[in-house]
Amino acid sequence: MRQLALATALATTLLSAGALAQAPQDGAGSLGARISPDSLRGHLSYLSSDLLEGRATPSRGLDLAAEYIAAQFRRAGLEPAGDDGYFQTANWQYAQRQPGDLALTVNAGGATLNVPHGGASAGFLDPLSLAATPAVFMSWKAALEDGGAANGKVLVVPAAPVPGAAATLQKQLKSKPALILMVDRERRHSRSGDGWLIDPEQPVVKGAPPVVLLHAADAAAALEKGGATVAASVKPPQVRPVKLRNVVGLLRGSDPQLKNTYVLLSAHYDHLGIRDGEIYNGANDDASGTVAVIETAAALAAEKERPKRSIVFIALWGEELGLLGSRYYGRHPVFPVKDTVANLNLEQVGRTDDSEGPQVASVTMTGFDYSNVSDYLRKAGEQTGVRLWKHPKNSDMYFARSDNQSLADLGVPSHTLAVAFGFGDYHGKDDTWDKIDYDNMARVTRTVALALRNIANDSSKPAWTSVPNAAKYLEASRQLHGGK
Ligand SMILES: [Zn+2]
Numbered sequence: 001m002r003q004l005a006l007a008t009a010l011a012t013t014l015l016s017a018g019a020l021a022q023a024p025q026d027g028a029g030s031l032g033a034r035i036s037p038d039s040l041r042g043h044l045s046y047l048s049s050d051l052l053e054g055r056a057t058p059s060r061g062l063d064l065a066a067e068y069i070a071a072q073f074r075r076a077g078l079e080p081a082g083d084d085g086y087f088q089t090a091n092w093q094y095a096q097r098q099p100g101d102l103a104l105t106v107n108a109g110g111a112t113l114n115v116p117h118g119g120a121s122a123g124f125l126d127p128l129s130l131a132a133t134p135a136v137f138m139s140w141k142a143a144l145e146d147g148g149a150a151n152g153k154v155l156v157v158p159a160a161p162v163p164g165a166a167a168t169l170q171k172q173l174k175s176k177p178a179l180i181l182m183v184d185r186e187r188r189h190s191r192s193g194d195g196w197l198i199d200p201e202q203p204v205v206k207g208a209p210p211v212v213l214l215h216a217a218d219a220a221a222a223l224e225k226g227g228a229t230v231a232a233s234v235k236p237p238q239v240r241p242v243k244l245r246n247v248v249g250l251l252r253g254s255d256p257q258l259k260n261t262y263v264l265l266s267a268h269y270d271h272l273g274i275r276d277g278e279i280y281n282g283a284n285d286d287a288s289g290t291v292a293v294i295e296t297a298a299a300l301a302a303e304k305e306r307p308k309r310s311i312v313f314i315a316l317w318g319e320e321l322g323l324l325g326s327r328y329y330g331r332h333p334v335f336p337v338k339d340t341v342a343n344l345n346l347e348q349v350g351r352t353d354d355s356e357g358p359q360v361a362s363v364t365m366t367g368f369d370y371s372n373v374s375d376y377l378r379k380a381g382e383q384t385g386v387r388l389w390k391h392p393k394n395s396d397m398y399f400a401r402s403d404n405q406s407l408a409d410l411g412v413p414s415h416t417l418a419v420a421f422g423f424g425d426y427h428g429k430d431d432t433w434d435k436i437d438y439d440n441m442a443r444v445t446r447t448v449a450l451a452l453r454n455i456a457n458d459s460s461k462p463a464w465t466s467v468p469n470a471a472k473y474l475e476a477s478r479q480l481h482g483g484k
Helices: 002-022 029-033 037-047 060-076 140-145 165-172 217-225 283-302 324-331 373-384 404-408 438-457 468-480
Strands: 087-096 102-108 111-115 120-122 128-137 154-157 179-183 195-198 211-214 229-234 238-251 262-268 273-275 278-280 310-316 340-346 362-365 387-389 414-418
Touching: 029 283, 029 438, 037 060, 037 283, 037 438, 060 238, 060 283, 060 310, 087 324, 102 120, 102 128, 102 211, 102 217, 111 217, 128 179, 128 217, 140 154, 140 165, 165 179, 165 211, 179 217, 179 229, 195 238, 211 217, 238 283, 238 324, 262 283, 262 324, 262 438, 283 310, 283 340, 283 438, 310 324, 310 438, 324 404, 340 404, 340 438, 362 373, 362 438, 373 387, 373 438, 404 414
Parallel strands: 128 154, 154 179, 179 211, 262 310, 262 340, 340 414, 362 387
Antiparallel strands: 087 195, 087 238, 102 111, 102 229, 120 211, 128 229, 238 310, 273 278, 362 414
């Protein structure tokens, strides 16, 4: 991997040698000069160090990262914009079951299968005790159409097609099964197996059948064949309070009117944590985006002239668990959403070794045609020598896959910027800081900083376009601005 990194670095140098020889800041002026590869490397090597244990939500490593980001915002001189200094605190709970608290027995064809610890998981709080009960296997469609064949039985269904689908099934089911067993061999919907977050604002579905995820392949196969019975015993988990924190800093705008409007620059600082004893450092995903936010904040705050609009810098928790931190911000905006003119969200801005081929001196944007935000980036890129490009498939496909979605849903033009969508160590244990191309990352960060400032200085604000895929965001924007 070192050789590969060297080759990439060499390619970067060759491609950018001309521009670098003339202007070390890539034509981005004093703002660009304040953004340096060494500074980026320094921040990134800490945030993705083993000490932070992969920054799982929630974890001590995540808290250390939050404190570090707050310290950098403080150093830059940003105004604290949270409820607790720079922290916007979500007071949630974390539920955890002990080994042996969940026991499942499958009887099929005279054989008894005791599902071992880790072979099943459940995210409910009430205790459950179920004597041997006949199981019936159904597709999702059949289960939703079923008028009562599953009544009093254990309903076995395949893995949920999308996260959150289990709750929908619970609500829409016409039958009354004693238990829903969801076959989830690949652990697609249970991140840790033994712990889960509880959002006190989410209503609990009362009287809905409990859902247990089944990971054990042999038990799943026996149940899919039919004619099995299931017995279950589930003890209540231990529940403790947790504080989850977005880190929010403000650079106050200079224009008497426009300073009451906001441009957001965001990135998620959480990652996957420790799995099977291995630390998943998440250097590119998304310590890189977080560090680009820190660096941009420091560079813009050090400029003599303040941008006209205010700029909000946010590091978000819980993206990897389903955009939780940004959804939280959307429900509890620190600054009015209707006065928020755009959100640039950064993901994977460090590595150039895209699975589809190297991406040097270039940056791509999701929902490319959905708004005119691309205009600001293209213009900034002309100054820094960074090409803005549209990925033919991923542009639309990845739009909903990161935190920009949360504000887009509320009507704010929001996009995710990335250098490489796919890379070899994506969500792997080897996404480490030594594989980042820091020279390239500095150029991309300069581009982001310039674009952000251009948006902040423009008296007209970014707007959604009329492309069909952006229709619902355009509508949300109309609602947000009073139907206009
Ligand atoms: Zn990410």
